[in-house]
Amino acid sequence: MLKVHLIAAARPNFMKVAPLYRALCHTDWAAPVIVHTGQHYDANMSDAFFRDLQMPPPAFHLEVGSGSHAEQLGGVMVAYEKVALSERPDWIIVVGDVNSTAACALVGAKLGIPVIHLEAGLRSGDRRMPEEINRLVTDAICDVYWTPSPDADVHLLREGVDAAKIDFVGNIMIDSYEMMREAIAAERTREALGLLDSPYAVVTLHRPSNVDSEAALRPLVNQLLASAAHLKLVFAVHPRTRKRLEDFGLSGMLEAAPGIILTAPLGYLQFMNLVCGAAAVVTDSGGVQEETTYLGIPCLTLRENTERPVTISQGTNRLVPTPALAAHLASVVEGRWPKGTRPVLWDGHAAERCVASLRRRAGLARTTGHRRVALA
């Protein structure tokens, strides 16, 4: 049996690991092992997702927690190196673009253990984003690249990655949605929040560029207050954002605002239940841009750029400057928002393609690779 470590660390990782874990469990040649670095640790940022996505508790928990970038990267490397040395996995699979992704890829590469990056090749072109550094570092050193969209293949080829190392597998976040579709529909979050009779938008924000300075966050809060004139807002507040709202004295205004409901971070089923019934989503999340494109829901992304351009070129996502947020939400309410289509291989079967790729690359099967994109 191939021993395969799946690295899970932070909220957006869990919905990428869960379908792959499940698909690997269904083989008779792979033994998937979930390693949690502990980057996210609150019950509603971690445990809830293991429950909602029906994953067993992690086999290893590194309990690294929060800290500066160097502390987190170094802490994960030191802790994971010990596990990798004692366990000697045959393969390490890292997902996404968080600090733990780059840290565990570095550990694997230095120990000579082959590393696969799931969601490889995405680029915002903006090195002020910590995630962009993590993407570049991870993709510089890993052995196999599983990409979600053709633009990712193009970036990797431009950066000199051997085409033979790239498999275009599609978007695994959609697998999680499809896997849990019925459970999501069965949630009663909309009823519980009194949202059955009026249009509402879901809000989620956590990028340092939006929340870490008062100069960025105060105007954003003012736009949310103005937006509530057009439709109700449900703001599921990330712990980073909660802290900043308190630091800058902005929490009270939001709590007191009619038409704005603040909640703690929601579990996956509850959150997706809300998203599915929403008139729009206001976000700076990577994953939420993808989920809204899949579901055809207007997505207003409060960022200057995105590493997920297919959500704009094909989907329902648009980049919105903070001062224009309320006006754009008014457009949504008036029915003026572009429709989208689903990108290719965002179909709920990415995990199967990952498993086929791993099997072939481990020398256990001779299957053909998936479509590769020629360098433009």
Ligand code: UD1
């Ligand atoms: C991290 C990722 C980001 C991802 C996001 C998903 C990096 C560099 N950033 O950002 O790419 O989009 O997760 O949500 O890897 N905190 C808690 N409880 C927790 C986790 C965090 O209170 O369970 C608080 C702590 O004060 C911590 C802060 O949130 O210092 C930030 O956490 P951290 O993991 O460093 O970054 P995120 O903003 O969560």
Ligand code: UDP
């Ligand atoms: N999400 C959730 N509850 C929330 C906010 C987000 O379950 O309160 C889910 C969302 O559906 C998506 C993932 O978390 O699947 C995205 O994670 P996040 O926005 O934290 O990170 P990013 O994708 O920006 O890296």
